[in-house]
Amino acid sequence: MAVSGLPPYDDTNIFARILRGEIPNRTVYEDQWALAFHDISPQAPVHVLVIPKGKYVSFADFSVSASADEIAGFMRAIGKVAKDLGLEAQGYRLLANMGEHSGQEVPHFHVHLFAGRPLGRMLPPG
Numbered sequence: 001m002a003v004s005g006l007p008p009y010d011d012t013n014i015f016a017r018i019l020r021g022e023i024p025n026r027t028v029y030e031d032q033w034a035l036a037f038h039d040i041s042p043q044a045p046v047h048v049l050v051i052p053k054g055k056y057v058s059f060a061d062f063s064v065s066a067s068a069d070e071i072a073g074f075m076r077a078i079g080k081v082a083k084d085l086g087l088e089a090q091g092y093r094l095l096a097n098m099g100e101h102s103g104q105e106v107p108h109f110h111v112h113l114f115a116g117r118p119l120g121r122m123l124p125p126g
């Protein structure tokens, strides 16, 4: 069921194709809830994408439509990736784009994990 005001899930999006194994990825972590892999165009020394295995267009869709188990499993996967990559000592940033103003390009909910250098201000000067 599509969430009101959001587009329906597009099964041809690039992350859907990665989940189906149609496009290779550099996997960092995988479990029943989530897949984490290196971004193809990294914006920091560490730039990992964590995506839920379910078909959710965006955070807005995921937060409404995913089960409590999916949400918990996904959040725990993000934390595990950061911990396993040894990022907690120096820190990292999580970012999720949602919709047009955010510049979301891929319509499958994902969280960016950036690390490996000081990351500066949260947003570039507008």
Ligand code: 5GP
Binding pocket: 014, 023, 025, 026, 037, 038, 039, 040, 041, 042, 049, 096, 097, 103, 104, 105, 106, 107
């Ligand atoms: P968004 O702008 O939607 O938040 O972020 C999408 C991200 O997906 C971008 O950082 C982009 O570099 C990454 N990306 C797009 N296509 C591919 C791909 O085929 N493989 C991987 N690993 N990352 C991709």
